[in-house]
Amino acid sequence: MAFLQCSARAAIPGPDKPGGTMSDSAPRGSVVLVHGGFVDGSGWQGVYEALKGDGYTVAVVQNPTLSLDGDVAVTRQVIDAQPGPVTLVGHSYGGVVITEAGNHEKVTALAYIAAFAPDKGESVNSLIADPPPGAAVPPILPPNEGFLLLDRDKFADSFAGDLRPAQAEFMADSQLPWGVDAAGGAVSTPAWRTKPAWYLVATDDRMIPPPAQRAMAERIGAQTVEVAASHAVYVSQPATVANLIKQAATG
Template sequence: MHVSKFSKVLATSLTGSVLAVSALSSAFAANPNAPSVVLVHGGFVDGSGWEDVYKILKKDGYSASIVQNPTTSLADDVAVTRRTVAAQKGGVVLVGHSYGGVVITEAGTDPKVEGLVYIAAFAPDKGESVDSLIKDPVPGAPVPPILPPQDGFLFLDQAKFAAAFAADVNPQKANFMGASQVPWGVAALTGAVTEPAWKGKPSWYLVAKDDKMIPPPAQRAMSKRAGATVVEVPGSHAVYVSQPKAVAALIEKAVDAIAAKKQ
């Protein structure tokens, strides 16, 4: 092929590719009506566990932020979460895993919050706390290997962490999660919800069917009480790490449903 002709073909091809990429980017561009996603972690872990969910959301064109809660008390964690909410440009969908569900239930009354997504999480009612919700476990339910408090903080038995918290996570990662636990303040467990956000805002709930930290029957009962849209997937308590696609899909469903109501 003549050089000049080849150049024209190449230029046409490149232009077409650029236009295709541009069109694809536009297709995935954030809907102006779509709320931002704020991801809230639970006890014993930090926000880094959301990495794969975060990457999927960003790749699909959604705005996402991650909260790093100190997990020292419910009041402290709600304050940190609300600062992240305040930093978002528009509305927000709060996503909470485990104890993070308590945080979003309390912080979700913020006017900017438009919806809640619970991932294998506590969804307490008024006056309830983690402490009150786990006081009377379902008969036969696994008992989380929580060690006695040390200076007002809790840890899971490191030798039993993987089996109890992250049974379906890559063993090396699960062991690292156990070795890098974040101290969970007893005051965070006893912090009671004053006004549950799910009573006035739409919610979604992902039940982890193999959870050994929060029994699936308890998850189903809390999600039903909250009137949440529920999906169930096979997964451990760390389902947000082991099943990021399923978790991200539910979050995106929630965001899209809220955005659609604004159109």
């Protein structure tokens, strides 16, 4: 399926999409953070600190991004180790991972941060096959021995336009090669069909076009917020991202 195009705001999940809830007096629960392609879990530090400071148990997945199946397996191992209900959060390609790994019995809510939210049989490759007219094209270099990287000279503009130049340069120079097989990995059972979802749209994103983000959010029935930010919104606006995750965690 090519990129979906839609400008409508997503609806709040209905009663047919059950999920765990917690009262203000109950334990905060756990949050598991899943990074996307080209980066590692260290970018979640600001979000991690905001959630920890508010009483959540937080774990950060370090996916090898060699294959979707492998990343789902690693994510499930991290979920296994968490106490209580888990809110599963994914950025970018991490959205594909949580769509599959979110079927874990401990997961009660999903939070997509400028992320892919595929349906059954879809992958990153199928979702980006036909970008909307005029959309920015991510500067992905040709595959090298089965791995992908972004052009470092174009990284800041495409991925991290609202970060300090030095910070964006560091991210460009510390890229994690993204496996071609991971980008082509297709979802078999989308967790959002049975669990409530939240979605943060980054309106200045030049990696995943905002119209495509809105369309995916609407399709999965997510409660949606929009933020003027780059694809690296989880780094540039950690408090905003943490607030959306808290909404997901409390139902």
